[in-house]
Amino acid sequence: MTKDEYHYRFANGLVLLGEPMPWLESVAVTIRVPAGSVFDPEGKEGRAVFTGEMMLRGAGSRDSRALVRELGLYGIHYAAGVGTYFAKFIFSTVSGQIGKGLELFADIVRRPQLPASQVENVRQGLLQDLRGLEDDPGLRLVRELRRAFYPHPWGRPASGEVESVSRLTLEDIREHYQRYYQPDGAIVAVAGRFHWPELLELVGEHFGDWVGEKPPPVPAIFTQVRYRHFPHHSQQVQIGVAFAGPSYAQADFFPAWAAMAVLGYGSTSRLFQELREKRGLCYGVGASYHSGRDRGGIFCYASTSADRAQETLKVLLGEIRRLGEGIRAEELERVKASVKSALIMSQESSAARAGVIARDWSLLGRVRSVEEIRQAIDALNAERINAYLQAHPPEGFVVVTVGPKELEVDGEL
Amino acid sequence: MTKDEYHYRFANGLVLLGEPMPWLESVAVTIRVPAGSVFDPEGKEGRAVFTGEMMLRGAGSRDSRALVRELGLYGIHYAAGVGTYFAKFIFSTVSGQIGKGLELFADIVRRPQLPASQVENVRQGLLQDLRGLEDDPGLRLVRELRRAFYPHPWGRPASGEVESVSRLTLEDIREHYQRYYQPDGAIVAVAGRFHWPELLELVGEHFGDWVGEKPPPVPAIFTQVRYRHFPHHSQQVQIGVAFAGPSYAQADFFPAWAAMAVLGYGSTSRLFQELREKRGLCYGVGASYHSGRDRGGIFCYASTSADRAQETLKVLLGEIRRLGEGIRAEELERVKASVKSALIMSQESSAARAGVIARDWSLLGRVRSVEEIRQAIDALNAERINAYLQAHPPEGFVVVTVGPKELEVDGEL
Numbered sequence: 104m105t106k107d108e109y110h111y112r113f114a115n116g117l118v119l120l121g122e123p124m125p126w127l128e129s130v131a132v133t134i135r136v137p138a139g140s141v142f143d144p145e146g147k148e149g150r151a152v153f154t155g156e157m158m159l160r161g162a163g164s165r166d167s168r169a170l171v172r173e174l175g176l177y178g179i180h181y182a183a184g185v186g187t188y189f190a191k192f193i194f195s196t197v198s199g200q201i202g203k204g205l206e207l208f209a210d211i212v213r214r215p216q217l218p219a220s221q222v223e224n225v226r227q228g229l230l231q232d233l234r235g236l237e238d239d240p241g242l243r244l245v246r247e248l249r250r251a252f253y254p255h256p257w258g259r260p261a262s263g264e265v266e267s268v269s270r271l272t273l274e275d276i277r278e279h280y281q282r283y284y285q286p287d288g289a290i291v292a293v294a295g296r297f298h299w300p301e302l303l304e305l306v307g308e309h310f311g312d313w314v315g316e317k318p319p320p321v322p323a324i325f326t327q328v329r330y331r332h333f334p335h336h337s338q339q340v341q342i343g344v345a346f347a348g349p350s351y352a353q354a355d356f357f358p359a360w361a362a363m364a365v366l367g368y369g370s371t372s373r374l375f376q377e378l379r380e381k382r383g384l385c386y387g388v389g390a391s392y393h394s395g396r397d398r399g400g401i402f403c404y405a406s407t408s409a410d411r412a413q414e415t416l417k418v419l420l421g422e423i424r425r426l427g428e429g430i431r432a433e434e435l436e437r438v439k440a441s442v443k444s445a446l447i448m449s450q451e452s453s454a455a456r457a458g459v460i461a462r463d464w465s466l467l468g469r470v471r472s473v474e475e476i477r478q479a480i481d482a483l484n485a486e487r488i489n490a491y492l493q494a495h496p497p498e499g500f501v502v503v504t505v506g507p508k509e510l511e512v513d514g515e516l
Numbered sequence: 517m518t519k520d521e522y523h524y525r526f527a528n529g530l531v532l533l534g535e536p537m538p539w540l541e542s543v544a545v546t547i548r549v550p551a552g553s554v555f556d557p558e559g560k561e562g563r564a565v566f567t568g569e570m571m572l573r574g575a576g577s578r579d580s581r582a583l584v585r586e587l588g589l590y591g592i593h594y595a596a597g598v599g600t601y602f603a604k605f606i607f608s609t610v611s612g613q614i615g616k617g618l619e620l621f622a623d624i625v626r627r628p629q630l631p632a633s634q635v636e637n638v639r640q641g642l643l644q645d646l647r648g649l650e651d652d653p654g655l656r657l658v659r660e661l662r663r664a665f666y667p668h669p670w671g672r673p674a675s676g677e678v679e680s681v682s683r684l685t686l687e688d689i690r691e692h693y694q695r696y697y698q699p700d701g702a703i704v705a706v707a708g709r710f711h712w713p714e715l716l717e718l719v720g721e722h723f724g725d726w727v728g729e730k731p732p733p734v735p736a737i738f739t740q741v742r743y744r745h746f747p748h749h750s751q752q753v754q755i756g757v758a759f760a761g762p763s764y765a766q767a768d769f770f771p772a773w774a775a776m777a778v779l780g781y782g783s784t785s786r787l788f789q790e791l792r793e794k795r796g797l798c799y800g801v802g803a804s805y806h807s808g809r810d811r812g813g814i815f816c817y818a819s820t821s822a823d824r825a826q827e828t829l830k831v832l833l834g835e836i837r838r839l840g841e842g843i844r845a846e847e848l849e850r851v852k853a854s855v856k857s858a859l860i861m862s863q864e865s866s867a868a869r870a871g872v873i874a875r876d877w878s879l880l881g882r883v884r885s886v887e888e889i890r891q892a893i894d895a896l897n898a899e900r901i902n903a904y905l906q907a908h909p910p911e912g913f914v915v916v917t918v919g920p921k922e923l924e925v926d927g928e929l
Contacts, residue, residue, distance in 0.1 A: 175850035180861070197860055234752055339651055371587070383636060386648070408647065441591050444608075451865070
């Protein structure tokens with residue numbers, strides 16, 4: 104059991120994190136439980152997401168209707184989302200209602216009713232969501248690029264497939280809930296206006312006597328993918344290119360992140376300037392960094408018309424490769440200014456901060472303060488980044504396209 | 517010339533609004549100029565949006581590249597968006613850079629280069645955007661429902677059509693810019709950390725000597741639409757139903773808004789509970805209120821599978837009509853709690869507040885304080901709302917669908 108000013112580990116392994124923002128009237132809470140889609144058995148893809156949805160359909164003594172009614176009555180704005188490793192439950196409310204919020208969410212997380220009467224209803228919703236996703240070429244690309252890039256089952260879409268979701272039973276859901284919802288590795292992160300001793304007591308009251316055993320680690324199965332195409336009846340072609348980078352916990356993370364930002368973050372980036380502004384090849388173009396606990400990746404996207412798709416892919420890959428030649432100091436200065444300003448603005452939102460401190464804890468086992476990140480950004484310089492890029496030039500590309508016709512990729516890789 | 521604590525009207529008609537949030541480190545600015553798509557001549561649809569995009573491609577002495585570079589260098593996060601009546605330019609930055617931000621945006625708004633070299637590039641981007649929109653059935657529905665509901669040209673999509681955007685020339689763009697970018701009716705709204713006398717001086721310096729003539733009012737041409745269907749190669753059917761409500765400036769706005777919220781705002785709403793939770797007819801369902809200066813409307817949406825679409829439409833219209841029978845006090849209590857909590861949270865974001873005070877000024881000619889809105893919500897009661905609903909039961913429905921097949925609508929209306 105360890106205790107620090109704004110973090111506390113309970114005997115059952117649950118960690119409470121706090122970030123005081125006393126100038127706000129609101130408070131935001133993120134609850135993370137290691138019960139994500141990575142634990143779905145083969146053939147039962149979507150089980151973790153299905154379980155997360157079912158948990159909101161009645162909890163404790165309240166049935167589905169009574170639960171949403173009560174959340175509404177206390178002005179609690181909430182969302183649930185099950186990701187790869189964690190199931191997340193998020194809520195915001197005025198500071199005075201934090202106790203009520205924790206009480207209701209302890210019921211949802213620890214005493215869900217998982218009623219048989221809601222199974223078909225939830226299933227229909229999830230199936231419609233999956234079909235809606237199939238109608239959207241941009242979302243399909245994100246889904247398939249992650250699947251192609253990450254090892255199995257870490258890249259598998261959390262929402263599952265139409266076939267597997269159609270077959271899931273209430274027994275599957277209950278099995279997932281009973282096996283994976285437990286306190287060890289779970290995080291309750293609170294940002295906004297709160298009184299720490301009172302918060303500690305409330306969380307202890309609602310989650311302190313929770314028991315259960317941590318799930319075993321999930322192995323990662325690697326397959327080398329170079330190109331996958333998904334036919335889609337659309338006017339636009341969506342192009343995605345992914346390549347590896349350090350994880351958030353690794354020493355090279357900040358230099359690699361800054362190089363990605365020069366490449367594709369915002370409208371001053373090389374991709375935006377070269378593909379959109381100078382060549383007019385595409386409208387939507389950019390890059391983002393995604394990091395799990397063990398590995399990270401840079402994901403580049405461009406959406407363009409069918410007749411420009413081949414050239415767009417060529418120029419996109421050319422710009423990514425050119426990053427290996429290094430960046431200029433002035434490119435870095437823009438990124439630093441932009442990121443520091445974004446950092447300052449993001450720390451002003453309680454919901455954003457609650458999400459960030461929970462993520463930091465799960466990836467690092469500690470919280471990086473805004474000040475620490477500011478210093479890490481200030482310390483970046485072109486020499487350091489170029490040394491990183493020289494040692495790790497972008498390579499091992501995974502390409503995914505969604506659109507009316509396949510591209511010629513072999514010659515480009 | 518009038519002056520109040522945090523608003524000031526310059527001699528040229530430009531209004532400066534401020535909302536101090538001294539606990540923040542950031543500042544957010546919204547600039548609105550009455551130069552929106554409603555002024556596009558027939559056959560030149562999309563001209564205002566085209567002009568707005570061109571304005572970011574170089575301004576003052578900076579060409580396109582130098583402009584984005586400088587915005588990046590000062591950590592200025594920005595966006596431009598041209599709507600029906602107003603063209604909007606939005607930026608956020610750390611409080612110390614407000615002067616630089618205003619200087620750059622005065623160049624963008626008053627001295628854009630509108631260079632011939634960027635025309636084809638901007639056009640390709642806009643055309644790709646239009647085609648991407650055609651690939652997305654949900655966005656198509658929103659676009660077509662507004663067009664069917666509002667009088668012409670107020671419901672016309674700002675982004676224009678592929679045909680009109682393909683034909684626009686640099687001369688068209690320059691004509692739009694010269695005729696409509698002027699200070700009378702323009703608004704500069706600032707929220708966050710600022711020093712009012714300094715802000716007043718900065719805005720005076722950059723915008724005080726701007727001259728020009730306000731555009732004449734645009735007439736509204738009404739056509740009665742009952743149903744329009746747009747074939748789309750998708751698995752889902754998107755259904756939209758719109759009906760009239762008071763505008764934001766009218767006395768009945770708050771009761772009508774609350775009735776809409778009971779109907780379709782969030783997961784405690786009737787539409788969500790009845791269509792999704794109880795009947796499992798659809799996954800995405802809800803309603804929103806949209807108000808212009810002269811008229812408002814309630815827009816209801818549902819997305820569902822083709823085989824459930826006809827039943828979804830029937831139940832959706834049934835729920836909307838049932839609203840005319842009135843609401844229960846407990847339904848209102850939930851809406852009030854939820855809205856007050858959302859109001860408190862939204863007032864914590866400088867970007868949100870800058871947007872809201874600018875919108876208030878343009879719709880009302882004054883700003884409704886958070887306290888005033890809180891009081892208006894507190895004062896709502898079921899009797900008042902039911903009196904409104906009895907006098908104005910939902911009727912005159914406009915139905916739009918996007919999907920694989922047309923629905924049978926005549927029998928439902």
